[in-house]
Structures are given as structure tokens and as C-alpha cells.
Amino acid sequence: MSKTGDRVRASAAWRSVFRAPHTDTPRGRAMATFQNFFLHVYPVKVPRRALSFRSTLRLGFASAVLFGVLLVSGLYLMFFYVPSITDAYFDMHEIATAVAFGQFVRNAHRWAAHLMVLVVFLHMLRVFYAGAYKSPRQFNWVVGVLLLLGTLGLSFTGYLLPWDQLAFWAVTVGTNIASYAPFLGESARRALLGAPEVGGKALLRFYVFHVYALPAVLVTLLGVHIWRVRKDGLASGDAQGERAEPPQEVSASAG
Numbered sequence: 001m002s003k004t005g006d007r008v009r010a011s012a013a014w015r016s017v018f019r020a021p022h023t024d025t026p027r028g029r030a031m032a033t034f035q036n037f038f039l040h041v042y043p044v045k046v047p048r049r050a051l052s053f054r055s056t057l058r059l060g061f062a063s064a065v066l067f068g069v070l071l072v073s074g075l076y077l078m079f080f081y082v083p084s085i086t087d088a089y090f091d092m093h094e095i096a097t098a099v100a101f102g103q104f105v106r107n108a109h110r111w112a113a114h115l116m117v118l119v120v121f122l123h124m125l126r127v128f129y130a131g132a133y134k135s136p137r138q139f140n141w142v143v144g145v146l147l148l149l150g151t152l153g154l155s156f157t158g159y160l161l162p163w164d165q166l167a168f169w170a171v172t173v174g175t176n177i178a179s180y181a182p183f184l185g186e187s188a189r190r191a192l193l194g195a196p197e198v199g200g201k202a203l204l205r206f207y208v209f210h211v212y213a214l215p216a217v218l219v220t221l222l223g224v225h226i227w228r229v230r231k232d233g234l235a236s237g238d239a240q241g242e243r244a245e246p247p248q249e250v251s252a253s254a255g
């Protein structure tokens with residue numbers, strides 16, 4: 001190891017982040033993971049097999065990265081967007097034509113949103129086919145379902161914000177569908193729109209859900225989700241996941 005590397009590792013700043021000195025023993029590796037915030041996504045001890053690309057396809061990680069892209073690009077767009085029916089459409093136009101990197105950031109935001117819905121769904125399928133919804137991960141499965149609903153909620157609320165014809169009619173149709181739900185249907189529609197029709201109040205409500213409420217809920221749930229992955233371990237690494245072949249007695253009697 002180089003002297004500069006040693007000096008960096010010995011510095012107070014480095015040791016404040018990486019608290020355990022790295023020793024290449026099972027205990028040393030466990031301590032390094034256990035005490036490091038950035039290594040939290042996986043449990044302290046992980047079987048090599050669970051970390052292989054084929055086990056998770058990194059779909060959960062990809063969902064988290066896309067969510068990060070959405071937060072950063074969304075924050076940039078917020079500087080130039082006012083959620084009012086007189087400004088919203090023209091602000092979007094200005095973002096596309098006059099704001100530095102505006103069109104690029106808007107496209108990144110839109111594509112990351114579409115991709116996140118797809119990737120979260122594929123992650124859920126992967127988890128399902130690995131049987132990772134079973135005990136002891138059933139709680140994390142429920143947290144995952146809430147994450148999926150939150151992701152869909154972000155997509156839906158974001159759709160209205162450009163305030164163009166597509167946005168207006170998509171949300172008119174979407175909220176009309178909501179009104180057919182038994183018992184609460186009409187009240188749910190009124191609560192979403194704040195008025196009988198899609199208008200200024202609906203735009204403000206959707207904006208508040210899109211940029212404050214839902215991201216806050218998702219960040220919190222994601223913290224719980226990753227904490228549970230860390231505590232429960234990855235399904236593909238435990239005894240149940242290891243059993244790729246049927247138990248010996250079964251295959252023997254079948255033969």
C-alpha cells in the first residue's frame with residue numbers, strides 16, 4: 001500500500017467515516033461492514049452466492065439509483081416551475097428552451113420516472129420468483145408493496161404538472177376511474193382534485209404530493225426497506241434459497 005494511501009487512511013476524516021480498521025479476517029470484514037453507513041445495503045455476512053449478479057440482477061439497487069436521479073433532477077426543475085394554471089405550461093416551455101440544461105434535465109427526469117416504474121416492477125417479480133416474500137422477509141415484502149404504490153403515486157401526480165392537454169385529460173380520466181371505487185369513490189376524487197373538476201386546486205395538490213409528501217414517504221420507507229434487507233439477509237444466500245435441487249429423498253423416490 002502506498003504511503004499516501006496509508007496517510008489518508010490514518011486521517012481523522014477517513015476514520016470518522018470508515019470506523020473499523022480493515023483486517024482481512026471474517027470478523028474484520030464483518031466489523032467494517034457493520035460500522036459503515038455506506039455498506040448498509042447488504043447484511044454483515046453475505047454468502048458469495050447471494051452477491052452474484054444472477055441472484056438479485058441488481059434490480060433493487062437500480063431502483064434506488066433511479067430514485068436518486070429523480071430526486072436530483074426534480075430538485076433542479078423545482079427552481080423554474082410554479083404550480084399555477086397561469087404559469088405551469090409556460091414554465092415547462094421555458095425549461096425546454098431557455099434554462100441551462102433544462103431540456104436535458106427534464107428528459108432525464110421523465111425517462112428515469114418511466115424506467116423506475118419498470119425496474120421496481122421487475123425487482124418485485126425477481127423477489128417473488130426467489131420466494132423472498134416468505135418468512136422472515138414478509139414484513140419487507142409489505143414495505144416493498146408500499147414502495148411500489150408510492151412509485152406509482154409519484155408517476156401519476158407528476159403527469160399533471162406540465163399542464164398541457166395530455167396531462168389534463170389523463171388526470172381527468174384517472175380521477176374519474178377513482179370515482180367508481182365502491183363507497184369512497186366520489187369523495188376520493190374530490191379529495192384528490194380539491195374541486196369538482198381538474199383545475200388550479202388539483203394542480204397544487206398534485207404538486208405538493210409529487211415534490212414533498214410522496215418523496216418524504218418513499219425516502220423513509222426506503223430506509224426501513226434497506227435496514228430490513230440488512231437484518232434478514234438475502235434470500236438467495238440462505239438454506240431455502242440454496243436448495244436449487246429437490247431434497248435427496250424426494251428425487252430418489254421419484255426415480
Ligand code: HEM
Nearest residue numbers: 056058060061063064124127132141144145147148234235
Ligand atoms: C423504490 C423501490 C424499491 C427499491 C429502491 C428497493 C431496493 C431494494 C434493494 C437495494 C434490495 C437489496 C437486493 C437487491 O438489490 O435486489 C432489495 C431487496 C428486497 N426487496 Fe426491494 N426495493 C424496492 C421495491 C420493492 C418492492 C416493490 C418489493 C415487493 C413488493 C420489494 C421487496 C424486497 C424484498 C422482499 C427484498 C429482499 C430480497 C431477498 O432477500 O432476496 N422491494 N430491495
